[in-house]
Amino acid sequence: GNSVTQMEGPVTLSEEAFLTINCTYTATGYPSLFWYVQYPGEGLQLLLKATKADDKGSNKGFEATYRKETTSFHLEKGSVQVSDSAVYFCALSEATGNQFYFGTGTSLTVIP
């Protein structure tokens, strides 16, 4: 079956620190991989995505590379800001379907 395993939080970092949030997946086919961000009290916003192996998704300084050999899609940012404080969800969707499979989410707090 399909599933997403995401590192547990919460994560607290100082401003300008390096961020890594680990995400691994299991899938029966060739999924697309996503990172979504949820700011307090809001819905989910797509942060970045990758649709095939070795693709790198990037947005707002965040990056994640689709690694088929390690079934991973780790989220990284070189220098976090206070405004990055949010919950981050890793997700996958099979190419042949529309359903998403979400990780449990990782709460990030960035302190000045």
Place this chain on the structure above:
Amino acid sequence: GAVVSQHPSRVICKSGTSVKIECRSLDFQATTMFWYRQFPKQSLMLMATSNEGSKATYEQGVEKDKFLINHASLTLSTLTVTSAHPEDSSFYICSASTGVGYGYTFGSGTRLTVV
């Protein structure tokens, strides 16, 4: 880009009443819409999948008579929580897709509080 509007963003209702949540695709036609529920500090759990013009498919454990889903047009899906109880208090999020292989867009969510 594609925009999904979800309304209301917050609602407080009395126990025993029903609440309707709307999910609209503003600039595209959504053949499929999904309804998720998010418990505090937990991930999103898929409740049901609805396809325009047909009955919704509910995930195991979701009461279809309690959570009524209607997808009567290509731009609107509604979730009605019937006879709401405090345990139904949650964050509900919809997402819309134009079809297999195309993108998915999430609504901004509805915070339901049943008192």
